[in-house]
Amino acid sequence: MTQPPPPPPNQPPDPQGGFGAPTPPPAQQPEPGYGYPQPQQPQQPDQGYGYPQQAPDQGYGYPQQPYGQPQQQPDQGYGYPAQPPTQPQQPYGAAGYQQPAQPPYGYPPQPQQPYGGYQQPATAAVPAVAGGGRKLSAQLQIVIAAVVAVVLIVGVGIWYANSGDGGGKDDEAKGTAGTSQGATGDGGSGDTKGIGGGGKEKAPANTKAKKAFQLEPPVVPDITDVSGSWLTDTAYVKTGVNSVVAHDRDKGTVLWTLPLTGQVCGSSRHLTEDNKLAILFEAKKRVAPRYYQQCTEVGLVDLNTGKLLWSTSVTGGTGGDEKVRFGEVTVSGKTVAAGGGDGGAAFDIANGNPRWKPQANDQNCFDLGYGGGAGLVAVRKCGPYEAQYVMIQNLDPMTGAPVSQFKMPTGVKYASIVSTKPLVVAADVGESAGDGSGISDFFSLDEKTGKLKVKITADAEQYGARCRSTKVESCTQALVGNGRLYVPTEDHEGSTGEFGDETNELIAFDLATGKTAPEKADAGDKYTLVPLRMDGGNIIAYKEPPYDKGGQIVSVDGGTMKETLLLENPSNSTIRSLEKAFSPDYSEILYGDGRLFMSDMMLSKPRASASPTDKEYLAVSFSNR
Template identity: 65%
Template sequence: MTQPPPPPNQPPGPPPGGFGAPQDPTPGGFGAPTPPPQPPAQPYGYPQPGQPPAQPPAQPYGYPQQPTQPMQPMQQPPYGYPTQPPAPPGPYAPQYQQAPPPAPGGGKKLSAQLQIVIAAVVAVALLIGGGLWYANSGGGDEGTEAKGSSGAATGGKDGGANGLGGGGKEKVPANTKSRMAFQLPTPVVPDVTDVSGSWVTDKAFVKAGLNSVVGYDLDKGTVLWTLPLTGQVCGASRHMTADHKVPILFEATKRVPPRYYQPCTEVGLLDLTTGKLVWSTSLTGATAGDKKIAFGEVTLHGQTVAAGGMDGGAAFDLANGNPRWKPQVDAGDCEDLGYGGGDGGLVAVRKCGSYDDPTITIQNLNPMTGAPISQYKMPPGVDYASVVSTKPLVVAADVADAAGDGSAVSDFFSIDEKTGKLKAKITADSTRYAARCRTTKVEACTGALVGNGRLYLPTEEHDGTTGEYGDETNEIVAFDLANGNPVPEKTDAGDGWNLVPLRMDGGNIIAYKAPPYDKGGQVVSIDGGTMKSTLLLENPSDKPNRDAETSFSLSGAEYRYANGRLFISEMLLSKSRTETSSTFKRYLVVAFSTAG
């Protein structure tokens, strides 16, 4: 059939000038004269009071460091209170496992009342000595960078009990104590096999398997339906339609030795209720020549299915699979690497230029034609970018390989999706944050959530209040997307627990709490405004259940929670991970339920 013309979305060339992340300020020297008294020191995770004029106030653990700004001299915090921990030296530890050095003095947590008093005092001090630091983004548009001189609350309507949050669909069950609903063993695979893709409907838990997709009963794990495919699932949308349809990618033929590889060329729309393919298709020509175009990921917005990869991007009509556009040979060597979807819009990450010196542009698209509505050119040093949210538009990138830890995130960019102007850039120190993105995927970030005009991030684990082995903990903190400043509210996991944000539920955050060695995990709902948490589910603490729950890697599994049920499933299988013994078992899926 006649293909539509390519969208006019070639971005302009890169802007002049370089880009560089600001460096942490140099600490003040020893022996300086004693300055006047200051407000009390802050609890761990909150902004520290100001230092002598040569140094800005320290930021809470997990917040970006700020550039130097003059401030009124203040006294050092009293001995025994926590101060800003330095960034840990040396190589990066695995996600959710790195613990920064303990705060000097071994201070204890302050009471809630004292924290409120302290926050009020600091807010006054910030109004006196604070200010905002504005800088050019380096990408052709001006915006506010997250380098406020104070690092404390943004104030105004975004502080405290501010009307944010709430409106979620998840309700507290009559009994939050869960039971093990079912376990599914791992299938035997001859090589590394990606089984990413899982969804929950009102009738089934659906999981990508080997050359198939399978629907399971929510409470018993019995097979409701099986969809055989020509090859392995190689891409799955995180978004579904209101009537439970999702786009998937799969291979045209089954994998065979010795390579166990097939190109990811088939695009299909799966009905999660019936277990049937509504349609499937593939494209040829353009950048792939006579071969089928290979894709790496797929997403959904409205009536458009969009797939991207190293061969470029294409879009299809949700109803019948007819192509809306497909990759075209471009004089500027430009192509869509992938798309972010969801209810908010359709956003392309577009690359132009050579592999060694690319220009990356973020384009908000007309989903019917592919024409750009607005665009923002990423700063030099960005080779790839990931879409965290399409509305409000938030993009993550590793600028000039500053992350250095494999997380692919050094900065978050808050962009006006209507105009393409940068609103704020939030620098996220990879030693302090646990958010991660996949470098070759546009829509594959974990740990970062957007809602209520805020960006929510988990911190890396650090010592708890006792400083003893096994009491490591973390927090979920938030930033205002309008200006990039941190907000005062945060949620503490508690000693021995690790908070992992999963998804937004209205204005609330659904988070999984990885347990200490002697307890079962929990699911909580966190109010996105006050950051107060409510228990939704608590798993059994006996050893068999704990062993099953903790057999999954926090950064290598899919966690799905809905209506009192938690499903944990593998994303990647290998021969070694599917081999089990009588003392150590691995599972494809484990499910916990508060129902019944």
């Protein structure tokens, strides 16, 4: 693939935290991750995006043969794969390409349909006289009145189901929150038959949990990223310092430790069916005074045995003999794919042999990263720095050849892959989100043709999903399944109006029409719903508790949005303090088979003045087993 000139060597890590952020060219300013304020700039009009792009007949730039990642910050925490129910259940826990001519996008603009804005239900008077002039009987008037009352109740109910913040905000302030563009149709059918259900997680006889174990943090000389945690049938696996460590999922005792040459600097949120994990790591250990090494090594770890099956690195592009630096890695089928500011490469999962690697080209195109899982999708940047544009390319995982592609609208600097099948992309168009979430819009694409199905505008003040702007596979609290996109609303005042009484809802968008489903899940007063991952057609969610309660894990039916309690933590003050130390915004949360794991993503040098009450842990586990 064609790559731009490499950034200056030995650049420091992403200042916003998180490992392996791509290093920009010298003139480029770093993009902040989510959670950091971002300056608002006038949104530029969308010009010529959405038209289908034909894949070339020739190979993908690899000489004389077809040419051919992912994270959360953490993923879920460390990403929890959002798979439609037809896909196999994931374990817990994209050469110079000549761009074709770009005709104007052919779909007429669709009327915008406001979401969440209050609309006064129409009132209807009960007619006393029928159309023919006959006076209605008293009994018939009563029947008509009852019917009108039902209509009004249903109308108000539909409005409330579509209200993202419970009302109370000015309509104009919301703008076009939740509106959709790019597809016609009259919305979803409203029929939830066949949607939801089929999950592996079932309600146990006893939902009351107790603390199972806690893990001491390793001592680090400087700020160290330890993002990455996974579950197997027997182990809880967590990134350590220059290592990956597996713990007994009930006792927390160490099952195995895999030492590495340097710190883990990237890992896949997807595992193979037999628990193989792709990682990135540094070739050397970090030393003073910078405690930094370049992220160049790609490897495959067997989480069942703790063995490093293979490791490799590549050169290419404009870097000459220098190793290519990567920012993230993912897995799709029989391919491991890694991307970053130096471009993308892919490897045979069986032996690590390269499938493709960065190639210089006169288009200044490079693969920033890939989304994996059921498919393999590249986020590709092209053009000179001052006029770069972003392409979404659905790839053949074996060759890297584009199956289809879609040009993102003007004003998009980065894009994130929420799901590869169905293909859903998140982006901050024109940096209009304004809250550092990395999301102003979701794009539902046809992965076979590259056509835009629907564009869903997600008001940052109304929705709680997050994506690291410079990471391709880092979105949290946005899940795809059942032909729907599930996102939580931002917190808002609950029904009691008391101090600290904040709550939210989990809502669903139809990926074919962009309209919201009438069903929603309510967190309940003083609780906040945090979606973690799909479980068949259901959503596994963590309910962040109020100050005097323990957190909960619930299974939400993806069709009816009804909740089933799976686990509830103790409410005593000691356990509450331990749980509260792991905020969903800055921690990884995994749940499987009656066990909840919460872990840190960033470690700091211990403070000499720290008191016993400031004790911190790498991870904590709760269980109802």
